[in-house]
Structures are given as structure tokens and as C-alpha cells.
Amino acid sequence: MNTSTISPELSTKQKSAGRSSYEEQGFYLAPKVISDDLIERASARIDAVVDGEYETGVAPCYRSCPAGEGKDKLQKLDNAHLSDSVLHEAMSSPLLGQWAAAVTGAKMIQVFSTQTLVKPPGTKEAVNVGWHQDLEYWSKYVKGELFTAWLAVSDVTEKSGPMRFVIGSQKWGLLEAGDFFSGKLDLIKARIQEKNGSDSWNEATGALPPGAASFHHCLVVHGSGSNTETWPRKSFAIHLRTEKSQFVDGVTYKDAEFLNDWNDEYLCPVIYREP
Numbered sequence: 001m002n003t004s005t006i007s008p009e010l011s012t013k014q015k016s017a018g019r020s021s022y023e024e025q026g027f028y029l030a031p032k033v034i035s036d037d038l039i040e041r042a043s044a045r046i047d048a049v050v051d052g053e054y055e056t057g058v059a060p061c062y063r064s065c066p067a068g069e070g071k072d073k074l075q076k077l078d079n080a081h082l083s084d085s086v087l088h089e090a091m092s093s094p095l096l097g098q099w100a101a102a103v104t105g106a107k108m109i110q111v112f113s114t115q116t117l118v119k120p121p122g123t124k125e126a127v128n129v130g131w132h133q134d135l136e137y138w139s140k141y142v143k144g145e146l147f148t149a150w151l152a153v154s155d156v157t158e159k160s161g162p163m164r165f166v167i168g169s170q171k172w173g174l175l176e177a178g179d180f181f182s183g184k185l186d187l188i189k190a191r192i193q194e195k196n197g198s199d200s201w202n203e204a205t206g207a208l209p210p211g212a213a214s215f216h217h218c219l220v221v222h223g224s225g226s227n228t229e230t231w232p233r234k235s236f237a238i239h240l241r242t243e244k245s246q247f248v249d250g251v252t253y254k255d256a257e258f259l260n261d262w263n264d265e266y267l268c269p270v271i272y273r274e275p
């Protein structure tokens, strides 16, 4: 596939390749879903938001470093789609929704939370994302069919610290042994293997051109390491739910900062509905 062009419709063959890879391996690397123009605008607006310029007046609900600081560390800004209209547009892409529906077979796809991530060039532990399963962070609040679209905004090469997925680990169950915030990848890997009672570990990387996306299951083990390119690795992690997901009994969106009201489609864009 030519990665510089966007095909508006997914073929049946593409859909079934996406679905079987996601089911068997726990992730899928999709082609380009966002135009070069939107990606260029999003890249510039990520820099502005990282510097504390919030077009909408709404700050991210969490940021790993204060505005303008920690430029040698991973920058993680939660729900910055509410801080800037360009970020909102990029994270609500209908083609992203079509792919998300294709890989899961869902009737409805809704964004329930987002992360904007900037990994500066460097080999320090502070740029790493420790091995984890996304459900470790969500299971107190939400359940059912939950997954993530990871959208490359910069060119994400093998050397830029791309996402690393442990193939098939979505079948290991919820291990609660990961740590997004630890840069010590080897230590966390050993902890996960111990909890899983097996040293099985087969990794794949998710290098992507700007505008392309990967999709990963909420139980797949993933993390990322050093960026030895000269440019920052920029991306969005767009956390998605389908019609087969719910709040845990007795919980509402008000119980966790990263959650928003699912009834409000500006806060939680519905990016696919079965025609």
C-alpha cells in the first residue's frame, strides 16, 4: 500500500487481515488514516500544548511534566483533545473509526480517554514507557471491549522508540505486574514473566509513517524504549470502547480524572456507527 495516500474505503480483504491479526497477535498495524495536512497541523499544536498553550482554555487533566519543563523526558498529557481543536479533530478521525470497527467487528466505536505523547531523542530511562497492560489502569472503572489506537504524528521508525508489543500476550489474562511509569524495561519484563509463570516473550515493533495507526487489545503487554533518531517521537494514544463495554457496577465517569461523560460526544467522540 502507498502510505502517502489515504484510501477512503477499507476492502473486505483489509478488514479480515486486520481482524485476524488483532485477534491472534493482540495488535494490528493499519495504514495511513490521517491526511498530511492534518498531521502537520497536529504536530505543531502538540508543541503548543506541551508548552502550556491551551486554545480552548482547558488544561489536560494530567501532565507528566509542568508546561515548558522536562524536555528530556517522556511528555504524557491526558485528554489534551479537549485542550485544542486540531488535536480533537485528529483524534476523532472517521477513518480511524472504520479501522477500529474492522479490527474488533464492533457496531460502535467511542473515544473514552486520550494521551498525547512526546518522546524526545535520548537513551535515558525517563523516555521509556515501561511494559504494561492498559487494563491495569482501567479495570477498577470500566470493563468489556476496550482497546487503543496509537496514531503516529511524527515518523515513527525502528530507531525512534516505537511501540513494542508482546505477541499473543492478550491471552495471558490481567497480570497487574506492569508499570507504564517505570523506565526499567528489563525489570518489569522479569516481573511480568514471573507473574505469568512462563518465560515466553516474543516481541514485535510498531514502526509507523506519520498519519498511520496501530491498534492494541487492552490486555496486550506493550512498552517502548530509547529514541535514537534526531527528532521527537510524537503520537496520540486514543483509548476506545465499543458497544460491548460498561462502567464497573457503582462507578461513573466522575470517579476517575481520565474518564469523561460518555453521553457527551464532544468529550467522548463517537468515531464509528454501523450504517
Ligand SMILES: O=C(O)CCC(=O)C(=O)O
Binding pocket: 117, 129, 134, 148, 149, 150, 162, 163, 180, 222, 223, 224, 235, 237, 238
Ligand atoms: O507510546 C508508548 O510508547 C506507549 C503508549 C501506550 O502505553 C498506549 O498507547 O497504550
Ligand SMILES: [Fe+2]
Binding pocket: 132, 133, 134, 222
Ligand atoms: Fe498502554
